[in-house]
Amino acid sequence: MQLILISGLSGSGKSVALRVLEDLGYYCVDNLPATMLMDALKLYSEFGYKHIAISVDTRSAPTLAALPKAISELKSFVSDVRLIYLEATADVLVKRFSETRRRHPLSGNGLTVEECIRLEREMLEHVVDLGHRIDTSNLSANALRSYVKLMAEADSSRLTLVFESFGFKHGIPLDADFVFDVRCLPNPYYDEKLRPLTGRDQPICDFFAAEAEVAQMQQDIAGFLQRWLPRFKQDNRSYVTVAIGCTGGQHRSVYLAEQLAAGFADEQVLLRHRQLDGRSGDGHK
Template sequence: MQLILISGLSGSGKSVALRVLEDSGYYCVDNLPPSMLADAIALYHEHGHSQIAISVDTRSAPTLAALPNAIKALRALDIDVRLLYLEASTDILVKRFSETRRRHPLSNGHLTVEECIRLEREMLEHVGELGHRIDTSHLSANALRGYVKLLAGADSSRMTVVFESFGFKHGIPLDADFVFDVRCLPNPYYEEALRPLTGRDQAICDFFAGEPEVQAMEDDIRTFLATWLPRFKQDNRSYVTIAIGCTGGQHRSVYLTERLAASLADEQVLIRHRQLGGRSGDH
């Protein structure tokens, strides 16, 4: 049996994630208290459901403290339990609530939306540490749908390494475990013919192939990952996110993200290009 738990901040895309899993054949439940997980899973199993997705968030605040033990107990029963934690920057969340004119679940007539978001972050802080964090600040709904499908289909017996390119001028990804700054490298943006291209185009690859600094940066990051990724495996981590950032997230970071992901042939790798609209694929 596979159980995917969806949690995170209000407005971060939990409903989108739950709907895409429902469309993929999962039996979905919105807002189930963690204290009811074991009984609910047993019931769904009796009715022949082998793929289940459940959202858990601050609407069940009084029972959130029970979530870690509930996950541990379910895994002891050989259930494949995964937790996807969705979040976004405060300004993006405020904008989303403003555009949809929805009321924040923690609103009590006295707190501003920003204060509600800050309170919700504090309430869910320990939940975010239990699973894979996904920063949806710059993800379209379609990109999030594709990413959730990839994560749901990943082999849970292997650690998943997520490579993410981004542009520093748009902010550092909230979900990154490691951030590498490659803004010091030569920038093809200043060559007019190369400016509209991305780090996946052959002309950009050829440009970087002639730059020793780029190769040196790639070698250094690869050496770092070769040294430390095995330690994360030993620590039973399910996901590690490596973020590579340049100024705009179009050339240098994209090129190195693709190169580094391709070099980990023995790992389960997912690729996201944040400024290019989401994901590139998996290896």
């Protein structure tokens, strides 16, 4: 049996994630109190369900404090329990609530949307580090669907190493464990022929392959990870997210994320390009 818990901030895409899992054949339950998780799982087991997804968030606020203990108990009953935590920046969440004209779940006490978001983030503070974080601030819904699908299919018995490219002018990813700044490297943006391309295109790859500094940066980042990944595995970490940032998230960071992912092919690797993945798609809910 596999259990995936979905949590995070309202408006960050939890409904999108749950629908993805439902399409993948998971038995999905929205907004179940943490104190009911074990009883529910035993019941679903009796019914023969093998893949289950449950969202747990501030709509069941009084039980949130019990979630860490509940997850520990669940792992004694099910070998594969994983939690996906979705979040986004406050300004993005405010915009989403404004566009959809939906009420924030915590708005009943006369709080503004900004105050609700701040309060909700505080309420979920002890949940953030229990699983894998995904920052949906710059993601299209289609990209989020892809990310959730990949996380569901990953081998939970192995550490997942996530390489994520991004642009500093769009903000640092909230889900990063390590952030490497590669803005000091040569920039193909200033070549008009190369400007429209991305770090995945061959002319850009050729440009960087000719620059010794780029190879040195890649070697230094790879060396750091090779040195410390074994310690993360010993610490029973399930995910480590390495963010590589340049100015716009189109050339340097994309190229290096691609190269590093290829260099760690022996590990369980996921590759994300925040700015490229977030260029199109529908909204979040």
